[in-house]
Amino acid sequence: MKMKKRWxxxxxxxxxxxxxVESLWKELESKYQExxxxxxxxxxxxxxxxxxxxxxxxxxxxxxLIFSIWYHDIIYKSTKKDNELQSAIIxxxxxxxxxxxxxxxxxxxxxxxxxxxxxxxxKILNSDTLxxxxxxxxxxxxxxxxxxxYTQQIRKEYKIYPWFLYKRGxxxxxxxxxxxxxxxxxxxxxKEKEQQxxxxxxxxxxxx
Numbered sequence: 092m093k094m095k096k097r098w099x100x101x102x103x104x105x106x107x108x109x110x111x112v113e114s115l116w117k118e119l120e121s122k123y124q125e126x127x128x129x130x131x132x133x134x135x136x137x138x139x140x141x142x143x144x145x146x147x148x149x150x151x152x153x154x155x156l157i158f159s160i161w162y163h164d165i166i167y168k169s170t171k172k173d174n175e176l177q178s179a180i181i182x183x184x185x186x187x188x189x190x191x192x193x194x195x196x197x198x199x200x201x202x203x204x205x206x207x208x209x210x211x212x213x214k215i216l217n218s219d220t221l222x223x224x225x226x227x228x229x230x231x232x233x234x235x236x237x238x239x240x241y242t243q244q245i246r247k248e249y250k251i252y253p254w255f256l257y258k259r260g261x262x263x264x265x266x267x268x269x270x271x272x273x274x275x276x277x278x279x280x281x282k283e284k285e286q287q288x289x290x291x292x293x294x295x296x297x298x299x
Contacts, residue, residue: 105189130244131167142226156219159202169249175207221276232284238291
């Protein structure tokens with residue numbers, strides 16, 4: 092109910108069509124409550140939205156950032172490799188229904204696509220996008236107990252894979268983060284979160 096209220100409060104700024112707002116919420120609720128989701132659910136969305144609220148800064152377009160958070164994982168299946176693309180396409184359609192301008196829709200689309208690799212490309216010129224990427228990976232920098240819960244949730248989402256295959260894939264994915272110069276893209280996260288995130292990832296790899 093709390094997340095529904097949050098959605099209505101936000102989206103009502105863009106339309107007076109309560110039926111549309113309700114319809115969009117039902118879709119979000121349905122997708123994020125799918126039975127195969129243990130981590131990529133509404134709790135994850137809430138965490139990212141809360142992070143936006145904690146940062147007092149001059150956002151380039153805070154509303155687009157919030158839309159990107161709501162829609163960046165609306166499509167999620169561990170067996171698929173195009174989740175971000177499909178999520179971006181849905182966001183594109185729904186923002187169009189809300190009569191959001193084309194330039195803002197394109198920005199939302201690009202932000203969601205950026206969450207696929209969490210890497211900086213020439214197309215990422217918007218600082219809001221960098222914060223979105225760091226918010227999405229903030230879980231990596233939490234205390235070890237919280238990090239362990241996260242890894243257990245991810246394992247549940249990949250439960251169709253036998254342990255030996257999951258372990259190999261997970262090690263490869265997490266090692267990739269350690270091989271990067273930085274996990275995070277913003278100065279704040281690099282200063283405050285980078286060291287803990289690297290320690291957590293290394294510990295997880297050692298325990299796999």
